[in-house]
Amino acid sequence: MSRKSTRLDLRPTDGKVLDVNDLHVEFRTRDGVAKAINGVTFSLSHSETLAILGESGSGKSVTAQAIMGILDTPPAYVTGGQVNYCGTDLLKMEEKDMRRVRGDHIAMIFQDALSSLNPVFPVGWQIAEMFRVHRGMNRSDAQAEAVKLMERVRIPAAKERAGNYPHQFSGGMRQRIMIAMAIALNPRVLIADEPTTALDVTVQAQIMTLLKELQEESGMGLILITHDLGVVADVADDIAVMYCGRFVEHCDVHRLYANPAHPYTVGLIDSIPRLDQKGEQLYAIGGLPPSLTNLPTGCSFNPRCRFATDKCRTPGAPPLIEVEDGRFAACYHTEEVLNRERV
């Protein structure tokens, strides 16, 4: 019991809670090796919000699962890099210690909150389980804590609703319950994997506000994984744009939205419908993302890129370099992209 109730003693050393360095993940499938993540590097500080943006299959969720150590092996293998949490490499950690990191230090919430909750137990019981298992609390104390948490995530009539089952809640309320479970043990990092994708727009905003408020209360670092540029604009500090398992651009929200430095980000932002341009055909990035088992030589984006030259097709992906102060892009033609003609 004492083993469960003590928290693994890991403290941030230099303000950075999470430091991911050159992470590589591949899926060994029957159709060949799919390189899902090809050198992802980033760090997350106390109270910082990083949004990882990308389309389906770009490696956002795989990055999150690799950090949590919950990839299914086989078929997924981490083939390189480090995930340093408070100076300790999680990838080298033993599974029994890693289990104490999950939930306690780094927690995660998922896209579909209905299927993320166990249908056969009341939600209060499920939240309380976090305290019973990780903190060794008795049933009634844990239940009281669960109700407090439900109030913290702004669930009305929390005490009465703790006895309800997941299917008796609306989508937004379920996601709040999932968030309550994730923040139960005061983790330093919360990874939210598309937390609002299954919700309608007004509820999306409420959930985002809630996450922001909880972050202000506790100072946890937040990684928001999304494919929706609109969702993260208000809450994120930094945005990392992912394409084919690489960060292609990484900078603060304002500069990224104002003037992207990578052709892919340009395409993404241009394809947002705008109120001042009625009646025109909506822009779309031509072509399809390449198969991860057969990535194009050079820059993965070159077949779809209007700035591409022969240099982009030479072997080796363009490195993620600092193009302005605190702004990173992986493109040989950043200057050209930044100074492009605006539509």
Place this chain on the structure above:
Amino acid sequence: MTDQLNTTARRTTGESEAIGGSGAEAGAATLASDLSGIDATVGGPVVGTRPRSLWTDAWHDLRRDPLFWISAVLIVVFIVMALFPGVFTGKDPRACDLAAARHLPSPVHWFGTDIQGCDVYARTIYGARSSILVGILATMGTAIIGSAFGLVAGFRGGWLDALLSRTGDIFYAIPLLLGGIIILYTFPNQVGTPYIVVVLKVVAALAILGWPSIARLMRSSVLQVMPNDYIQAAKALGARPGRIILSHVLPNAMAPVMVVSAINLGSYIAIEATLSYLGIGLQEPAISWGVSISDASGLGYVRSAPHMLLFPSLFLSLAVLAFIFLGEAAQNAFDPKRH
């Protein structure tokens, strides 16, 4: 509110049936369940909503099922009979009077007497204990062994799954009755063997031969539960494998096993009777329906004293039917398409 939604659901179902195609039907079923979901969340005040889990839902359905009530009443009667036979009869089933053998039913002997002059009614009542005991213990045995193996196989996968599944297949290939005969013939009872050992031998034979079907069912059920996000979420929040199995996998995977176990209970009672009839299950001095049927079916007795065969057979059939009915009712109640 509820009525309105139900009507909508019904109408939609009707329409898609008119369009035809099982896809449309399935869609309508989903829609109907979606609507009932809305009903649960929107309808009525939020505060004080009665929590409804899979189990409370199933109970809600069961209460409306006449099949359930018939089987429940019969089962309760049989269980009381097994526990307290004295409630039903004051007669001693072992107090026999050879002078009064093979009497037809009369006010003194309601079901008549058998070849030893024992009261058939008393023997039938006392016989319930063995049959119910064998049925319940064998069901528990198969359910526990089968569930454990199925859980491990489904949860772990890989070589362990292959090993357990193939082991199960080997046992599955042996016909239950033939296997039972071989096992019980190999370990025969002596004259002084205690009653409980005799019963446990039959139970052990049934459990050894019966677990693979439960294991298969549990394994497939576990495989269905495993990809759910709540398993992944539990992992992401630091749950240990044991915790994941007990809190998340087992409660979501056990409904089919419970249904099949209830149905199996009936067939185990029937097989116990068959083995006893063949003289290798329960034996004298144990009293059981199988033993009584065996006694009654000796040469010529069926014609000269049919009551000896009729009453134990009737009770046996009723008990088997009751458990099968209960299983059917549970199956209907757990069927998500009915919610």
